[in-house]
Amino acid sequence: MSDDRPIGMFDSGFGGLTVARAVIDLLPDEDLVYVGDSGRYPYGPRPRAEVRGFAHQITRFLVDEHDVKMVIVACNTAEAAAFHELRAATDVPVLGVIDPGVRALVSATTSGRVGVIGTVGTISSGAYQRAVEATGAAVKLTCAACPGFVEFVERGETDTDQVHVLAERLLAPVIDAGVDTLLLGCTHYPYLARTLADVLGREVVLVSSADETAFAVRAVFDGHPSAAELPAVARRGAGRPARHRFLSSGDVAWFRELGGRLFGPELADAEGVTWAPSPSGSPAA
Numbered sequence: 001m002s003d004d005r006p007i008g009m010f011d012s013g014f015g016g017l018t019v020a021r022a023v024i025d026l027l028p029d030e031d032l033v034y035v036g037d038s039g040r041y042p043y044g045p046r047p048r049a050e051v052r053g054f055a056h057q058i059t060r061f062l063v064d065e066h067d068v069k070m071v072i073v074a075c076n077t078a079e080a081a082a083f084h085e086l087r088a089a090t091d092v093p094v095l096g097v098i099d100p101g102v103r104a105l106v107s108a109t110t111s112g113r114v115g116v117i118g119t120v121g122t123i124s125s126g127a128y129q130r131a132v133e134a135t136g137a138a139v140k141l142t143c144a145a146c147p148g149f150v151e152f153v154e155r156g157e158t159d160t161d162q163v164h165v166l167a168e169r170l171l172a173p174v175i176d177a178g179v180d181t182l183l184l185g186c187t188h189y190p191y192l193a194r195t196l197a198d199v200l201g202r203e204v205v206l207v208s209s210a211d212e213t214a215f216a217v218r219a220v221f222d223g224h225p226s227a228a229e230l231p232a233v234a235r236r237g238a239g240r241p242a243r244h245r246f247l248s249s250g251d252v253a254w255f256r257e258l259g260g261r262l263f264g265p266e267l268a269d270a271e272g273v274t275w276a277p278s279p280s281g282s283p284a285a
């Protein structure tokens with residue numbers, strides 16, 4: 001049995017492309033519809049209720065307009081604000097990035113001193129603190145919010161002096177805590193990996209949620225026991241090359257240009273999406 005519907009995925013902008021890359025690499029036969037809500041980034045400083053509204057709106061858009069068979073919330077901030085509600089409100093499996101990232105984090109540390117960095121919304125929600133505790137791993141977690149990082153990435157400034165200076169200031173708590181492993185708890189941050197590694201030093205291992213999230217997607221298709229609580233869904237049947245669609249609610253020309261640099265030439269065909277005025281209104285593509 002096969003299911004030819006695409007996988008849906010969203011983020012506030014370019015960040016979720018780091019997860020899209022891992023999913024495409026692991027599951028190259030799957031169709032994908034990616035929504036970058038660049039018209040409304042950053043999500044991190046926004047009130048939780050507003051982000052929750054965006055997350056519901058985009059999830060509904062993916063399910064209703066694109067008939068997706070699964071939704072990947074490729075945005076920690078949206079997941080922290082709305083994950084359980086999205087699952088309850090959606091018939092298809094909804095997957096996030098937080099638990100996969102935490103799995104990667106606790107398996108990579110050797111000293112047990114670990115860190116997570118993310119947006120203000122994510123860190124202040126306590127989602128990572130709860131997810132790490134739920135693993136039962138004997139680790140000491142230090143969290144730090146990094147306001148401003150997402151904006152640098154969205155502007156394409158991933159390796160400038162300014163972002164370096166900001167990183168030195170914002171990473172001080174995790175450096176002081178002596179972490180040996182740092183989870184990038186925002187899907188934009190892998191694009192800053194060079195700057196972060198320069199500031200942290202080579203002895204700190206950087207981990208992202210992207211690969212573990214792709215494994216979690218595969219586990220759903222494989223009916224793995226770890227996905228038992230989710231609706232079952234099958235892989236796409238063979239027959240034609242996979243199609244990947246990329247949509248942006250912001251400046252589409254910029255989405256194509258910077259997306260091309262960050263992700264690759266497939267972003268040249270990115271399309272626009274326009275939301276109805278209220279987050280509870282129905283979006284129009």
Ligand code: DGL
Binds near residue numbers: 012015041042043
């Ligand atoms: N990539 C989003 C995340 O993982 C960034 C949120 C934002 O726009 O601030 O949290």
